[in-house]
Amino acid sequence: MPDVVFMLLFFFMVTTQMRDTSIMVQQRIPQATQLRSLQRKTLVKYLYIGEPRKIEEWGKEPKIQANDVFIQPKEVIQWVNQEKSTLDESERDQITVALKVDNETKRGIIADVETELRKANARKLLYSTNLKSGEF
Amino acid sequence: MPRPTPDIPNASMADIAFLLLVFFLVTTTVANIKGLSVGLPPPPEAQQMEDIKIPERNLFKIQVNSFDNLLVEGEPWTGTNDQLTEEIKKFILNNGADPTSSDSPQDAIVSYKTDRGTSHRKFIEILDAIQKAYYDIYAERVGVTNEKWREIASDPEKYKDLYDRGRGKLPDGKLEIPMNLSIAEPTQVGQ
Numbered sequence: 001m002p003d004v005v006f007m008l009l010f011f012f013m014v015t016t017q018m019r020d021t022s023i024m025v026q027q028r029i030p031q032a033t034q035l036r037s038l039q040r041k042t043l044v045k046y047l048y049i050g051e052p053r054k055i056e057e058w059g060k061e062p063k064i065q066a067n068d069v070f071i072q073p074k075e076v077i078q079w080v081n082q083e084k085s086t087l088d089e090s091e092r093d094q095i096t097v098a099l100k101v102d103n104e105t106k107r108g109i110i111a112d113v114e115t116e117l118r119k120a121n122a123r124k125l126l127y128s129t130n131l132k133s134g135e136f
Numbered sequence: 137m138p139r140p141t142p143d144i145p146n147a148s149m150a151d152i153a154f155l156l157l158v159f160f161l162v163t164t165t166v167a168n169i170k171g172l173s174v175g176l177p178p179p180p181e182a183q184q185m186e187d188i189k190i191p192e193r194n195l196f197k198i199q200v201n202s203f204d205n206l207l208v209e210g211e212p213w214t215g216t217n218d219q220l221t222e223e224i225k226k227f228i229l230n231n232g233a234d235p236t237s238s239d240s241p242q243d244a245i246v247s248y249k250t251d252r253g254t255s256h257r258k259f260i261e262i263l264d265a266i267q268k269a270y271y272d273i274y275a276e277r278v279g280v281t282n283e284k285w286r287e288i289a290s291d292p293e294k295y296k297d298l299y300d301r302g303r304g305k306l307p308d309g310k311l312e313i314p315m316n317l318s319i320a321e322p323t324q325v326g327q
Contacts, residue, residue, distance in 0.1 A: 003151040010155055014162045030257045032264040034271055034282075035170040036290050044169050098169060101256045106202075108252030110259075111322045114176060123176040126169070129260055 024058075025050035025065050028103040031132040038126065043096050045083045047076075049109060050102030062105045064113060073109070076116035084122075096124040172263055174319070193236055194243045196227045198262060202253025202325050206262070217265040224269035228313065241313040249320040263319075270315045274302035277313075 025048050038044055048065040052058035063070045066079045084092045097117055101110060117123065198220075199207040206213040208220065215223075228244045230237035238244035246266055250259055268282070275285035278298050285302065288295040304312025 003148045007151060007155050007158075010159065014159060030260040032172055032260050034172060034264050034267045034286065036173045036286050038169045038173075039291055041169060098171060103255065103257040105256045106252060107250045107254040107256065107259055107322045110256060111250075111252065115180070115321075118176050118179045121179065123178070125174050125176055126171040127174070127260060127263070128169070128171040129264075131170070 021046075021065075021068055023048055023065065023100075024054070024070070025052055025063055026102045026104075027100060029100065029128055029130050030103050032129040033132050035129060035131055036126075038096060040094070043087065043091060043094050044098050044126070045080075045095060046098050046100060047079075047113065048100045049113070050105055062102070062109050064109070073112040073116055076113055077120040080117065080120035080122045093121070094124070095122050096126055097122050098126045098128050100128040172260065172267060174263070174317070190245060191239075194238050194245055196224060196238075196244065196246045198246065198248045198266070200250045200254045200258055200262060202251040204255055204258040217261060220262070220265045221269045221272070224266060225273060228269065228273060242310070245316040245318055247318045247320060250322045251325050252322045253325065254322065266317060267315075270313070270317075273313060277304070278302045 027048065027050060046066075049062060051060060051062050052070075058070070064073065064076070065071075066076075071079060080095070080097070084095055087095060099110065099113070114125070117125065197207075197209055201207070208223070213220065224246060227237050227246075228241050230239075230244070231241070232239050246269075248262065248266060271282050271285050271289075274289075275282045278285070278288075278301050280288070280298070288298050288302070292299040303314070306312060
């Protein structure tokens with residue numbers, strides 16, 4: 001009996017998701033076929049872009065979320081440097097930025113972010129997508 | 137008289153094993169990071185601002201407007217994305233055969249231009265079609281499937297030989313078939 005209880009305990013401990021960031025923008029991730037996966041997950045930093053979930057609070061304009069806050073495109077450089085400082089010195093230039101962008105977001109804001117990423121010298125980019133299923 | 141050896145209770149062994157199994161099953165399924173991988177050009181100020189004239193024939197122009205309509209080589213595109221992939225492949229591997237298409241894979245550049253009002257969905261859709269053309273070519277050169285090629289490209293150190301052969305690495309470090317994909321700054325019509 002105690003084993004069973006422990007097991008249940010463990011089960012719930014493990015399955016309870018501990019999300020370090022709660023995503024505050026819409027995330028309908030686009031689909032593609034030519035997916036590549038990344039080997040070094042520690043080198044990947046996320047930016048979430050989309051319409052805010054709470055429209056009444058943040059408005060309808062797409063926003064950029066980094067960690068737990070919304071940032072402006074020009075703050076991206078600062079964010080990159082901050083993220084780079086969490087990495088090992090030798091790995092800093094290998095940082096990869098994964099852009100998790102909502103389907104309906106317009107190219108404009110994404111291009112602004114890309115320009116800033118170029119300036120920040122974080123030039124490895126991954127557009128996060130799901131595998132397109134069916135249709136074949 | 138020897139004392140009886142104490143027994144370790146082993147009734148719960150199966151449970152413990154099962155528990156460990158579950159634990160590892162759950163912890164190893166880390167969310168996979170998957171997506172379309174691109175490299176950005178160097179920062180704008182670092183680039184020399186000289187105008188390099190690229191002959192028209194070496195450019196494969198794809199434009200998308202703010203209504204997600206497609207213009208390929210100046211003509212409205214009505215085909216499917218698979219047909220677009222085939223067109224790009226033909227363009228890259230032309231090798232001077234057709235005087236209106238590319239000189240060589242090294243010179244061939246796929247120019248992809250969107251508008252600020254283009255949706256991300258369309259952008260990804262077309263980018264997917266362009267990358268498929270290149271990955272298909274590489275995969276075919278080493279005789280593997282497109283899927284296997286992407287696995288190779290994700291871990292070039294492990295499959296160095298195949299990776300270099302697929303892209304045709306020359307002794308001077310250049311590639312026979314580089315992925316010359318130029319994603320231009322979007323135009324300002326929409327949004």
